[in-house]
Amino acid sequence: MKTKFIPLLMIFTAASGLLFFSSCKKDNSSAVKTTNVDTAVLAVNFSSNSPFAFFSFKNKTVVNNSDSATGKWDFGLRLTTFLVNSNASGPGNAGVILQNGIFDNITSAPASGYAYDTAAGHLAITDGTWYSYNMNTHSFLPNPGKVFIFRTADNHYAKMEILEAVYEPFTGPVPKIINYKLRFVYQPNGTLNF
């Protein structure tokens, strides 16, 4: 009887301990949490000759293309080509890390290691590294588990995930707009934590 009882007791203790720690952690994080998860839909030109669509994490909106030479935007998209606002692409200080992981589980941004658009032909994000293209349905499927960690143009941090890439209904031979549905967290206080 005794031998049976001890493991049971241990399991109970361990379980309650876990429960205690996890609840503590939850309380802590919500206490300091200064960020929210936001979603946005970015309408992107389905052509490599038309203008980029720019996005600002800070304002959580699309930035006018006329502001392309400013530091108002963090990243730009055209078809499947990414720009980040730095070096060859803009006056900002933006950089990006494309990281494998689960969006919710990434709680802080790395302090260094960000890639920049060093030249027009050498962009921070290589095309084809974050989606699969289906030849039969012509659909772009964002790879699950690819999280974009950004240092924004004004040295803040954000994490972003692309949920969907859907063509806007169209007539004619080629789609004009591809809508990227994004999910992101922006840290306004300048720290690395989300």
Add this chain to the structure above:
Amino acid sequence: MQPVLNMKYCIALLTVYFFCSSVFSQMDTVFVKQLDAVIVTATRSERKLSNVAVPAQLISDKIIQQSGSVRLNDILQEQTGLFITSGSSSNSPGGGAFGNGVQIQGLSPDYTMILIDGEPVIGREGGVIDLARIAVGDIKGIEIVKGPSSSLYGSEAMGGVVNIITQQPQSDRISTCFRYGRFSMADANLAASVKKKKWGLQVFGNRNSSNGFDPDKSISGYAVDPFVNYTMQSKLIFQPTNKTKLIVSGRYYGSTQDNFYPVTDSIASPAFHVAGHSRIREINLNPVFVQQFNQDIRSTLRLYFSRYHYEQGLHRETDRSFYYYDLFQQDYLRAEDQTDWKWQRKNSLNAGGGIAADILNTTRYKGKKSDVIRYLFLQNEWRANEQLTVIGGARYDNNSAYQARLSPKIALSYKATGKLRINASYGSGFKAPDFRQQYLNFTNDAAGGYLIYGASEITIQQLLQQQQQGLITAILPVAYHVTRLKPEISKGLNVEFHFDVNKRLNISANIFRNDINNLIQYEIIAYRSNNAPVYSYFNIDRAFTEGIAPQFQFLVNKKILIQGGYQYLITADKEVLKEIKEGILYARKLNSNQVYKIKRSDYAGLPNRSAHMANLKLFYDDEPSGWSGSFRAVYRSRWGTTDKDGNGIINRSDEFAPGYLQLNISVIKKIKTLRIQAGIDNLLNYRDTVNLPDQPGIQPYISISYSLIKKHKQNQL
């Protein structure tokens, strides 16, 4: 009404026989003969099935007839471990001819060799030889060898070999058969043979047609377009002395299919209709000369010519303007000699060599492409004692287009007891990079304008040049690795246990594992200025297939034979397994944004593979009363189709085609030389318009055949 009544009567009859199996005196029915027939494919020489050391199987003409099979895919889909891949039917230009291929031990149709009397069938479209091109109305049998057989047959025999053995002239006979079924599927056969002392002639003609069918009326155009095809086959045997034999076989296959379907120029542009025809013309000519020098030495010289010609022309329906033209013509020429030598009583040696030319002329590639293959093979069978037989062999293939290959194989058969036999074989197989993978230069204007280059058709310098010209907007890093392709290779192990419980029941189980390296896959290498991707081929993947396939055969009494089989299959891309192990592969939950890390158990392996496949077949034959028939059940569990959550693998429930059960029944009544057959294929009317577009649903049919036979004394040619 008549056939239905007959069928009910027969089911009742079958049931009675099944449960009160009468006392049987002799067991020399057709069923018994088939239990231990002779097979040539396994060793390139005649061997009894019970003496073959590799997983081999024979489907007799009797079984084919009782199953009511018309084309090769009909009968192969009912065999253990064979998965018939669904044709892409006629929904895209050039796609009409892909058809049904066969997968053996989880290896794609690309890796399965289809032979007719030992000579390869050519004309692979998209890697697939359409099994429906082969009529099974007048053949002697089908031999199937599973596992790598490149040591005997060279490239493509990586997963296995299916060899169609055509009928030999055996008597003076003429027979005709007409079959009619749903969707105006009509099939007519005429066969005749003459058998004299020194020569014999066998001729066969078949016409097969259908009005097509269209299960989904909401989409204009047919799922399978109307078609008509003809097969003509002849075999002349001349035997001037009992040591010399000349066999000349010829075959013609021609098919015409009317095409009419909606197409879109790009991703979702409004559809318009195109119409036209696709045609196949196929000719085989195969003279074989056999010389028996003495009791122990025999030599066979085989010459073979085959041409496969596919042509498709499409125009816009509205203004009849040109839309699409596709030509694919392959010529194959081969000369081969094989010498069989029995030495020191315990050994049989087969040695041979040959030269083959493969020439392709197609609109899809730039100019004519050709390859010359020279090969040598050697195999020795050593019967060490009553119990143990060891076979060793190798084949060397040298050619002009890719790396040379040596394919060795070793097999042994051990009779542990009178009832238990254990076979084991280990060998290597290969598949040469095909013309498509090497030379394709194809812009699919009909589907978004993407471009595919064969690996020998593009270099990084050319891409950079195109970029400068503004034709290419982006070049991906992988494009720097485009290089001449190497053959895909496999190593396969088969261990088989045969157990004869008694004279009437035997069971067996085959355990197999195939490791495939250098798998050729396409990848995006660049983007065109119209944003469509540019693809090329690479030797990148490594994969494996493994599983177990138990089977049984039970002769309930001399009238009833029951066969059953099952295959459990595991397949995986090794790179994917590595990514799972590293924890860098994720999945997205269905209808949610939740992402989670893929576990090994989430990964369903290579697409287009069912983990479970099973069949149970009952054959009935009562010669005195003239009644015979069959009831066959075939099950296939779900199989992966396309990735939908962007991770490139099959893992989510909506990425599968559902599994299904198909029941087929057939009843035959023979009255003297008249044979009436009625049957229903797909009794449960299973349909899946998305994943099985060429499965029309329930298919009742009736056939009548009549034959005139002048009986001869059996003197074997």
